[in-house]
Amino acid sequence: MKESFDIVIIGGGAIGTSTLYQLSKSGANVALLEEFDLNTQASGRNAGSLHGQIQYEPFEELGIEWAKTFLHGLAILADSLAIWKTLSAELEVDLEVSSNGGLMIAENGQNMRHLEKKVELENSIGIASRMLSAAELQELAPYISKKMVGGSISPIEGKANPLLLAPAFAEAAKRKGGKVFTNRKVTAIVRDGARYRIETTNGHFTAAKVVICANAGIPALGQGIGVNIPIDDAPVQVSVTEQVEKFVHHLVYFTSEKLTFKQANSGSLLIGGGWPARYNPDGDPILNPDSLRRNLRVALKVVPKIADIRVIRTWIGVGNGTPDHNPIIDEIASMPGVYVGMYPYMGFTASPLMGRLISELVLTGRTERDISPFALSRF
Numbered sequence: 001m002k003e004s005f006d007i008v009i010i011g012g013g014a015i016g017t018s019t020l021y022q023l024s025k026s027g028a029n030v031a032l033l034e035e036f037d038l039n040t041q042a043s044g045r046n047a048g049s050l051h052g053q054i055q056y057e058p059f060e061e062l063g064i065e066w067a068k069t070f071l072h073g074l075a076i077l078a079d080s081l082a083i084w085k086t087l088s089a090e091l092e093v094d095l096e097v098s099s100n101g102g103l104m105i106a107e108n109g110q111n112m113r114h115l116e117k118k119v120e121l122e123n124s125i126g127i128a129s130r131m132l133s134a135a136e137l138q139e140l141a142p143y144i145s146k147k148m149v150g151g152s153i154s155p156i157e158g159k160a161n162p163l164l165l166a167p168a169f170a171e172a173a174k175r176k177g178g179k180v181f182t183n184r185k186v187t188a189i190v191r192d193g194a195r196y197r198i199e200t201t202n203g204h205f206t207a208a209k210v211v212i213c214a215n216a217g218i219p220a221l222g223q224g225i226g227v228n229i230p231i232d233d234a235p236v237q238v239s240v241t242e243q244v245e246k247f248v249h250h251l252v253y254f255t256s257e258k259l260t261f262k263q264a265n266s267g268s269l270l271i272g273g274g275w276p277a278r279y280n281p282d283g284d285p286i287l288n289p290d291s292l293r294r295n296l297r298v299a300l301k302v303v304p305k306i307a308d309i310r311v312i313r314t315w316i317g318v319g320n321g322t323p324d325h326n327p328i329i330d331e332i333a334s335m336p337g338v339y340v341g342m343y344p345y346m347g348f349t350a351s352p353l354m355g356r357l358i359s360e361l362v363l364t365g366r367t368e369r370d371i372s373p374f375a376l377s378r379f
């Protein structure tokens with residue numbers, strides 16, 4: 001089998017399908033190739049948090065100079081969150097989006113002082129996060145432990161349903177003429193005159209331009225064309241509880257230990273925060289019971305009311321990152337017409353804007369927004 005397109009996208013997660021949607025909307029002759037089914041990797045396994053603040057753990061570990069460089073990536077999240085507000089209507093699917101804000105909870109004065117510096121940086125790019133006293137925190141979120149000394153709120157944050165986003169982008173793209181081919185693992189991208197031949201496990205394709213949105217698969221595809229792209233991967237786990245009456249309206253984080261905590265529309269609580277899973281001898285990621293215990297203990301400490309609620313399932317997804325936590329949006333210098341699009345750790349949130357920026361770059365060779373901080377040459 002051989003199929004020809006103007007543009008081929010590799011990867012059927014949130015970023016690949018978002019890019020497919022934007023390119024299809026512009027009338028391009030475009031196809032997406034996915035190794036498995038759509039939305040089966042990070043985009044369909046994440047915790048559905050819509051992030052719009054600097055994460056506390058890297059802020060403490062990497063420091064303020066790192067945080068300043070991450071403001072470029074943070075601005076992508078903030079502007080993507082603005083798109084999320086109308087995305088359900090645009091894609092004609094209820095993505096279960098809510099944006100009641102994200103609470104970062106502090107348990108001591110030192111955490112509060114660090115949070116103040118973080119809030120100051122967020123404010124410097126127009127994100128209206130602010131500090132909360134213990135009393136303000138209790139008024140906003142009475143379910144938080146009374147032992148907590150305060151925190152901060154980022155009002156642009158929220159949540160959405162990760163099971164719905166990539167399929168919604170793909171369906172909207174198909175309505176505009178975009179093509180999707182699943183169960184095609186791309187094994188090689190080979191220059192063929194002025195075009196590229198894309199070899200897969202099920203036939204080959206040709207295209208004038210290739211967009212790599214393969215997330216965990218990017219380093220292997222990069223190696224195949226002689227480019228080293230340093231993306232790391234770590235399996236992490238997320239747990240879900242039985243459905244209970246709605247009482248959590250925010251996305252909740254904790255400064256002292258890893259935690260993200262929220263309640264889905266169904267009533268289930270989602271408990272995560274990046275606790276590591278482990279690998280079995282075959283190299284498959286599996287549950288780490290110690291991480292599960294610790295994750296639940298942290299959740300219980302911050303929200304004591306969950307003591308009697310049962311966890312019904314824990315799953316694992318592989319999270320991908322870049323060394324500086326900033327995204328990659330670039331054309332590969334040695335392979336003109338081959339592009340890479342990747343957002344580390346928080347790519348579910350970033351995907352609506354990522355699709356717009358990648359398609360703008362592919363179609364016009366430039367973007368109105370300055371994407372130089374996201375160049376491959378920084379590695």
Ligand SMILES: Cc1cc2nc3c(=O)[nH]c(=O)nc-3n(C[C@H](O)[C@H](O)[C@H](O)COP(=O)(O)OP(=O)(O)OC[C@H]3O[C@@H](n4cnc5c(N)ncnc54)[C@H](O)[C@@H]3O)c2cc1C
Nearest residue numbers: 011013014015035043046047049186215217317346347349
């Ligand atoms: C457990 C977990 C929780 C997370 N929580 C959040 C959160 O709450 N909020 C948030 O914003 N982000 C979160 N993230 C991060 C977010 O899920 C990712 O950043 C985002 O989904 C990346 O989207 P993507 O489309 O780039 O990647 P993916 O969804 O991984 O899609 C890439 C696709 O490329 C395909 N592929 C790879 N190689 C090839 C190949 N050679 N040929 C064909 N196809 C290929 C893969 O099969 C895959 O489907 C979380 C991640 C994990 C793992």
